[in-house]
Amino acid sequence: MNLIRAILLLIIFFTPVKANTIYNLIKIPNLEIYEINTKNKLKYFYAVRPFRLGTQKNIVCSNPNKKDLEIKYKIIHKNLSRYSYDYLRKINLKYIVMCKNLSISELYTAGIPDNVMKTLILDIKFNENYFERVIHHEVFHVMHLQHKKVFNEEDWIKFNNSNFKYAECSTCTKNIGLEQYKETKGFFTEYSKSTASEDMAEVYSHMIFLKKKEINQIRKSDPILDNKISYIENKIKKIDSSFTF
Amino acid sequence: MIKKIKASKSEKFIFVFLILLGITTFCTYYIVKNKCLFVKNIDPKNITFKKPNNIAVLNAPCGNVIIELYPNISPNAVQRFVTLIRSNAYENIAFHRVIENKLIQAGDLEFGKKGNLDYGKIGTGKSGLGTIKSEIENNFNYTKGSVGLARTFKNDTEDSQFFIILQDEPLFEGEYTPVGRVLYGLEVLKKIKYERRSEYILRPDFINSFKMLN
Numbered sequence: 001m002n003l004i005r006a007i008l009l010l011i012i013f014f015t016p017v018k019a020n021t022i023y024n025l026i027k028i029p030n031l032e033i034y035e036i037n038t039k040n041k042l043k044y045f046y047a048v049r050p051f052r053l054g055t056q057k058n059i060v061c062s063n064p065n066k067k068d069l070e071i072k073y074k075i076i077h078k079n080l081s082r083y084s085y086d087y088l089r090k091i092n093l094k095y096i097v098m099c100k101n102l103s104i105s106e107l108y109t110a111g112i113p114d115n116v117m118k119t120l121i122l123d124i125k126f127n128e129n130y131f132e133r134v135i136h137h138e139v140f141h142v143m144h145l146q147h148k149k150v151f152n153e154e155d156w157i158k159f160n161n162s163n164f165k166y167a168e169c170s171t172c173t174k175n176i177g178l179e180q181y182k183e184t185k186g187f188f189t190e191y192s193k194s195t196a197s198e199d200m201a202e203v204y205s206h207m208i209f210l211k212k213k214e215i216n217q218i219r220k221s222d223p224i225l226d227n228k229i230s231y232i233e234n235k236i237k238k239i240d241s242s243f244t245f
Numbered sequence: 246m247i248k249k250i251k252a253s254k255s256e257k258f259i260f261v262f263l264i265l266l267g268i269t270t271f272c273t274y275y276i277v278k279n280k281c282l283f284v285k286n287i288d289p290k291n292i293t294f295k296k297p298n299n300i301a302v303l304n305a306p307c308g309n310v311i312i313e314l315y316p317n318i319s320p321n322a323v324q325r326f327v328t329l330i331r332s333n334a335y336e337n338i339a340f341h342r343v344i345e346n347k348l349i350q351a352g353d354l355e356f357g358k359k360g361n362l363d364y365g366k367i368g369t370g371k372s373g374l375g376t377i378k379s380e381i382e383n384n385f386n387y388t389k390g391s392v393g394l395a396r397t398f399k400n401d402t403e404d405s406q407f408f409i410i411l412q413d414e415p416l417f418e419g420e421y422t423p424v425g426r427v428l429y430g431l432e433v434l435k436k437i438k439y440e441r442r443s444e445y446i447l448r449p450d451f452i453n454s455f456k457m458l459n
Binding site: 021022025033036041043094 | 414415416417418419420
């Protein structure tokens with residue numbers, strides 16, 4: 001045991017300090033730059049080795065393979081390119097971390113937003129069918145965290161029928177389907193019914209992802225979603241008046 | 246009568262060898278000890294600057310570092326920097342954080358003063374002038390020699406500490422408030438004392454003087 005300690009001490013003693021700029025900026029280890037010269041100044045990183053985060057190290061993500069990364073980067077970049085530098089600055093998003101099999105406390109998740117660190121971690125192997133829309137869903141969470149007071153959840157809840165109740169938390173329900181309802185009845189997806197915050201993110205991501213014509217049709221046929229869409233539109237105008245859906 | 250004994254050839258050879266060894270050791274000791282020996286010290290008086298009012302001269306142990314300040318990019322930060330330079334606040338302040346060939350940080354006026362170093366707190370000191378807002382909106386390429394204001398984990402906490410980078414750091418753009426760029430003297434900065442195993446320096450080098458050219 002002492003020998004192992006001595007060897008470890010020797011390794012530490014003879015290991016020169018190497019400052020890791022990415023780690024210093026966003027406190028996520030094992031990342032390397034994928035692309036930093038983008039028009040809206042988003043900086044893309046990827047995991048070169050698995051990493052663990054959080055005080056209890058309960059956030060875990062693995063390194064993706066190069067081919068997956070290449071394909072998914074193009075999709076992520078295409079979707080995030082619709083946001084201007086100004087918009088991203090206002091919502092405090094600057095760094096995108098790409099990894100695979102992202103989980104919190106062993107529950108798989110599409111993304112982890114962190115407005116304080118200006119970072120969005122994305123699981124590039126998350127549900128292929130909804131991958132593009134989910135990117136915008138996660139962008140909304142960054143914005144929501146940054147502008148908590150703008151998006152009032154109590155006001156939002158009032159849009160729903162009085163007998164409707166959200167789940168206690170986004171992971172407290174097994175109904176997490178992301179497929180768009182044919183008959184919306186106030187909610188775009190099953191996952192919308194989990195929490196007010198997830199509902200807002202689902203509305204936002206559909207507003208970004210669907211064509212204007214489709215959104216207008218939904219607005220005409222579903223008064224609850226019409227109110228929710230108007231709410232999101234108005235609040236985003238407050239954050240960035242130049243933003244258009 | 247004392248009989249003279251002639252030195253043999255091999256004894257002469259050993260004698261010459263010992264003398265040469267002595268000279269070599271003596272020279273090597275002084276050359277190696279003087280880390281500044283091959284560093285060119287630049288005198289700003291011999292240079293014509295386009296904007297002499299924006300030139301600051303930092304004198305470190307191995308010579309002068311000539312910095313051009315950019316008030317058009319970060320007006321408030323440069324104003325703060327110049328205020329501190331003009332009040333000689335940076336004199337005898339430690340280069341407390343040095344990463345070999347990467348970054349040099351100094352400017353802790355509270356815990357980094359020569360004779361009053363506080364190793365437990367160095368890097369957390371204040372100037373007494375309060376913090377200023379980050380100026381990170383303008384484009385600025387953090388290339389080798391760029392000078393920026395250090396801050397805590399949060400924006401708008403810049404005060405007196407500054408850093409100079411010794412390699413390109415594109416990720417610093419939009420993160421740290423730039424104040425200028427080194428025009429001459431990067432070699433001087435590379436000679437500032439660093440530790441291989443720690444970013445923070447025990448018995449660090451100090452800023453001798455930091456003055457505006459005009």
